[in-house]
Amino acid sequence: MRNNLDRLGMPNQDTKQADDAAAALMQSLSFVVPTEHVDLPSKGLFYPEGHPLYQKDTLEIRYMTAKDEDTLTSRNLLKKGIAVERLLQDLIVDKRITLDQLLIGDKNALIVAARKTAYGSEYNTKVSCPSCGKNQTYEFDLDSCNIYEGCTDEQLNEVSVIRTDKGTFIGSLPILKTPVEIRLLSGKDEQIILQRQKQAQESKNAIETLYSDQLKLMIVSINNVSDPKVLQQAIPLLPAKDSIYIRDLYKAINPTLDLSHNFVCAGCSFETRLELPFTADFFWPKR
Numbered sequence: 001m002r003n004n005l006d007r008l009g010m011p012n013q014d015t016k017q018a019d020d021a022a023a024a025l026m027q028s029l030s031f032v033v034p035t036e037h038v039d040l041p042s043k044g045l046f047y048p049e050g051h052p053l054y055q056k057d058t059l060e061i062r063y064m065t066a067k068d069e070d071t072l073t074s075r076n077l078l079k080k081g082i083a084v085e086r087l088l089q090d091l092i093v094d095k096r097i098t099l100d101q102l103l104i105g106d107k108n109a110l111i112v113a114a115r116k117t118a119y120g121s122e123y124n125t126k127v128s129c130p131s132c133g134k135n136q137t138y139e140f141d142l143d144s145c146n147i148y149e150g151c152t153d154e155q156l157n158e159v160s161v162i163r164t165d166k167g168t169f170i171g172s173l174p175i176l177k178t179p180v181e182i183r184l185l186s187g188k189d190e191q192i193i194l195q196r197q198k199q200a201q202e203s204k205n206a207i208e209t210l211y212s213d214q215l216k217l218m219i220v221s222i223n224n225v226s227d228p229k230v231l232q233q234a235i236p237l238l239p240a241k242d243s244i245y246i247r248d249l250y251k252a253i254n255p256t257l258d259l260s261h262n263f264v265c266a267g268c269s270f271e272t273r274l275e276l277p278f279t280a281d282f283f284w285p286k287r
């Protein structure tokens with residue numbers, strides 16, 4: 001049977017030999033896929049001892065190749081909505097590290113860095129003005145995204161929040177006036193939240209429960225009660241003011257890449273900070 005190698009006038013080899021030949025070709029061109037160290041917003045401070053990222057402030061990724069572009073355009077993966085997840089996992093050099101374990105803030109830094117290796121830092125996408133609703137193409141500069149490291153211990157002290165040696169944070173609920181302990185969310189938590197949102201959208205009767213889904217994953221204990229069954233029942237009953245307090249606290253402690261940009265509307269000149277959206281243009285820029 002004739003294969004592509006025959007058509008190229010190359011001898012018919014088995015796959016192993018072809019792989020070796022491809023490696024030799026790349027070597028003769030002195031081509032090594034470059035890697036890059038992505039700064040981790042968490043500085044590795046919230047990974048448990050023994051984790052490959054424990055107290056590490058960078059994560060090594062390799063640049064995207066043509067094969068990665070195949071991953072991004074694979075119909076099969078796209079249908080499952082997992083093309084980007086698969087790509088990011090492939091780019092991580094240390095195979096002991098899975099996306100699931102990465103903190104969401106670190107994962108955001110990884111997504112932005114990966115995109116820059118292939119398509120650069122200029123990101124044009126459609127946004128709609130929060131004031132007048134006008135749709136427009138806006139240019140975001142990925143290089144201007146800065147790391148937010150989370151509150152310092154001094155700042156936490158001022159608002160009576162304690163950082164524990166387990167990497168959790170204890171604050172005090174304003175209405176119930178009891179301690180609440182929260183933790184940072186991981187890539188796996190993010191997947192659980194997306195899954196629940198998807199289920200809610202698919203079933204007609206379900207009301208979306210985004211806020212309580214997030215809280216259920218964030219909250220480690222309330223008033224020292226940490227039994228998951230009790231918490232799952234109690235969390236949807238939290239007073240709104242307490243729920244808002246927890247979400248604000250999370251934002252303050254969460255180390256991440258700050259994705260907000262200055263936005264000036266082309267229609268009505270309204271100015272605001274706008275978070276850059278991860279739309280299809282992010283990994284599939286129009287050319």
Ligand SMILES: [Zn+2]
Pocket residue numbers: 129130131132133134265266267268269270
């Ligand atoms: Zn406007």
